[in-house]
Amino acid sequence: MPSEFWNRTMADAKAGRVTEALAAARLRLKMKQRDPEATQLVGMLLMRAGDVQQALIYLQRAGELEPQQAVHHNNLGTALLSCKRHMEARAAYTRAVELSPNMAGAWMGLASANLALERTDEALVASERAITLDPVNPPIVRCHVEALTRVGRSAEATALAESHARRHPEDFESQSVMLFAQNYLLRDPAQVADAHRAFAKHLPAPEPPAATAIDGRPLRIGILSSDLRGHSVGFFAEALLAEAPAGTELVAFCNATPAWADDVTRRLQARMKTWHQVEILNDLALEQLIRRERLDVLLEFNGHSFGNRLPALARKPAPVIVTMIGYANTTGLPAIDWRVVDAITDPPGSEHLCTEQLLRLDPCFLCYTPPRDAVEPAMPEADAPITFGSFNLALKISDAAVALWARVMAQVPGSRLLVKSTGLADTPPRQALLSRFAAHGVDASRIELLGQTPTRADHLRAYSRVHVALDTFPYNGTTTTCEALWMGVPVITTLGDRHAARVSASLLHAAGLDAWVARDADDFVRIAAQLATDRAALSQWRASLRDRLRASPLLDAKAYAQQLHAALRACCAGTR
Numbered sequence: 001m002p003s004e005f006w007n008r009t010m011a012d013a014k015a016g017r018v019t020e021a022l023a024a025a026r027l028r029l030k031m032k033q034r035d036p037e038a039t040q041l042v043g044m045l046l047m048r049a050g051d052v053q054q055a056l057i058y059l060q061r062a063g064e065l066e067p068q069q070a071v072h073h074n075n076l077g078t079a080l081l082s083c084k085r086h087m088e089a090r091a092a093y094t095r096a097v098e099l100s101p102n103m104a105g106a107w108m109g110l111a112s113a114n115l116a117l118e119r120t121d122e123a124l125v126a127s128e129r130a131i132t133l134d135p136v137n138p139p140i141v142r143c144h145v146e147a148l149t150r151v152g153r154s155a156e157a158t159a160l161a162e163s164h165a166r167r168h169p170e171d172f173e174s175q176s177v178m179l180f181a182q183n184y185l186l187r188d189p190a191q192v193a194d195a196h197r198a199f200a201k202h203l204p205a206p207e208p209p210a211a212t213a214i215d216g217r218p219l220r221i222g223i224l225s226s227d228l229r230g231h232s233v234g235f236f237a238e239a240l241l242a243e244a245p246a247g248t249e250l251v252a253f254c255n256a257t258p259a260w261a262d263d264v265t266r267r268l269q270a271r272m273k274t275w276h277q278v279e280i281l282n283d284l285a286l287e288q289l290i291r292r293e294r295l296d297v298l299l300e301f302n303g304h305s306f307g308n309r310l311p312a313l314a315r316k317p318a319p320v321i322v323t324m325i326g327y328a329n330t331t332g333l334p335a336i337d338w339r340v341v342d343a344i345t346d347p348p349g350s351e352h353l354c355t356e357q358l359l360r361l362d363p364c365f366l367c368y369t370p371p372r373d374a375v376e377p378a379m380p381e382a383d384a385p386i387t388f389g390s391f392n393l394a395l396k397i398s399d400a401a402v403a404l405w406a407r408v409m410a411q412v413p414g415s416r417l418l419v420k421s422t423g424l425a426d427t428p429p430r431q432a433l434l435s436r437f438a439a440h441g442v443d444a445s446r447i448e449l450l451g452q453t454p455t456r457a458d459h460l461r462a463y464s465r466v467h468v469a470l471d472t473f474p475y476n477g478t479t480t481t482c483e484a485l486w487m488g489v490p491v492i493t494t495l496g497d498r499h500a501a502r503v504s505a506s507l508l509h510a511a512g513l514d515a516w517v518a519r520d521a522d523d524f525v526r527i528a529a530q531l532a533t534d535r536a537a538l539s540q541w542r543a544s545l546r547d548r549l550r551a552s553p554l555l556d557a558k559a560y561a562q563q564l565h566a567a568l569r570a571c572c573a574g575t576r
Contacts, residue, residue: 303327
């Protein structure tokens with residue numbers, strides 16, 4: 001059991017007093033230099049302070065002082081996992097469960113490490129052990145949901161997530177997991193919207209701060225996100241930050257460990273007046289920090305995606321709060337005033353599907369910043385069979401999408417399908433996906449499945465093996481749609497019945513490629529088959545798509561930023 005000193009010090013850190021907590025732990029360690037608990041505590045606090053290398057030294061030393069204590073190996077595993085040192089984390093967790101076979105948290109950590117390493121079979125075994133030992137622990141339930149999803153048992157995963165969320169309405173992180181999962185399902189959009197509205201029932205009501213007087217001065221804008229890095233959110237956030245009006249003050253609230261920082265993070269940091277690391281803060285401390293910054297508007301980039309801090313916004317710590325970029329649905333949170341969309345993703349008449357007011361930016365609610373390490377577009381070999389492709393998350397490939405893609409392949413004899421997604425390097429998810437295609441008459445010999453590639457450049461280079469990309473539904477691609485176009489690959493999509501199912505249509509419209517937006521399933525098959533069998537046209541598209549994108553609104557960062565910042569000013573002034 002942790003000592004009273006441990007609990008008190010960690011509580012100080014979560015309340016935002018990391019420096020004071022670390023000083024107290026260092027003093028305890030100075031007084032008792034070989035104290036394993038104090039050594040471990042200094043390591044944990046250094047991790048929270050962002051000093052990863054020093055933190056690992058202390059955590060390893062704690063394990064050396066008490067090598068038979070499973071908790072030290074478990075905490076070292078957690079630190080290594082947060083640094084994405086997955087093999088080392090796996091070894092640390094393995095040692096922890098060897099020493100303490102009933103430590104549920106260590107089994108959960110082992111499952112998480114195995115998931116990161118795409119060892120899904122081993123991850124499922126570990127998560128099953130964890131949930132058997134502690135069936136109501138929210139992080140363990142969420143871990144098991146992910147493991148079930150990754151091995152292709154999505155129905156079980158969804159049922160577990162929804163069951164846990166119903167039993168624990170106060171567990172807001174699990175509520176978000178359940179709500180996020182609904183975006184992958186072909187459920188009535190109104191039913192999904194109602195589920196999102198229920199999210200706020202157990203949160204405090206808004207207590208708005210005093211409105212700021214902008215009086216023509218530049219805005220003070222906060223950015224709250226866990227994804228200010230080489231992530232889909234980061235790729236779309238750069239445009240609005242790079243072209244912010246002169247004098248605009250940008251304040252970041254980064255809810256991710258500093259160990260995840262990369263080149264995109266550093267570019268974004270350079271745009272900020274202030275950068276707060278808030279992953280350690282509890283909701284109250286984060287709310288108070290946002291209030292102290294006296295923002296005009298807070299931009300929230302997560303929605304219900306992983307790493308969100310929606311509960312910290314429930315009492316409305318900024319006078320205007322806007323959600324954008326990171327989530328393809330309403331948040332359901334009354335404190336959030338606006339949601340950035342466009343007339344294609346959320347046409348007039350769709351207002352009843354969200355709790356926020358719709359802030360429409362046309363022609364597209366996003367502006368794409370292409371990757372700097374992208375190779376030049378290249379066609380597949382001249383004698384290569386026609387290859388359709390999808391580099392979207394495999395979870396987005398619904399049964400309806402499988403059926404539709406199978407129809408496309410039937411229209412193009414000898415064609416192949418290349419699917420690339422995290423998790424597909426392991427056998428269970430591969431077999432699950434191949435079985436679904438087999439049920440629609442597509443032999444496994446016509447399908448190639450790829451997992452993660454070592455680098456982003458390798459990922460983009462794989463598009464040179466694809467003739468035509470097929471979009472997923474009801475949850476479209478976003479970054480993957482833009483990537484495919486940037487690599488010269490046409491993307492075929494349909495115009496669906498909800499925001500998530502209309503995003504690719506918006507992106508294609510902004511690029512002037514409306515002809516690739518199908519009216520229905522039959523139209524999708526016709527467009528895809530017709531385009532795939534015209535190799536001359538495909539070659540022309542491969543050579544010209546990148547220049548078309550450069551000249552389109554989809555990449556016009558200056559125009560996008562001007563439009564967005566003008567809209568934000570109008571929201572702050574109450575004139576929208």
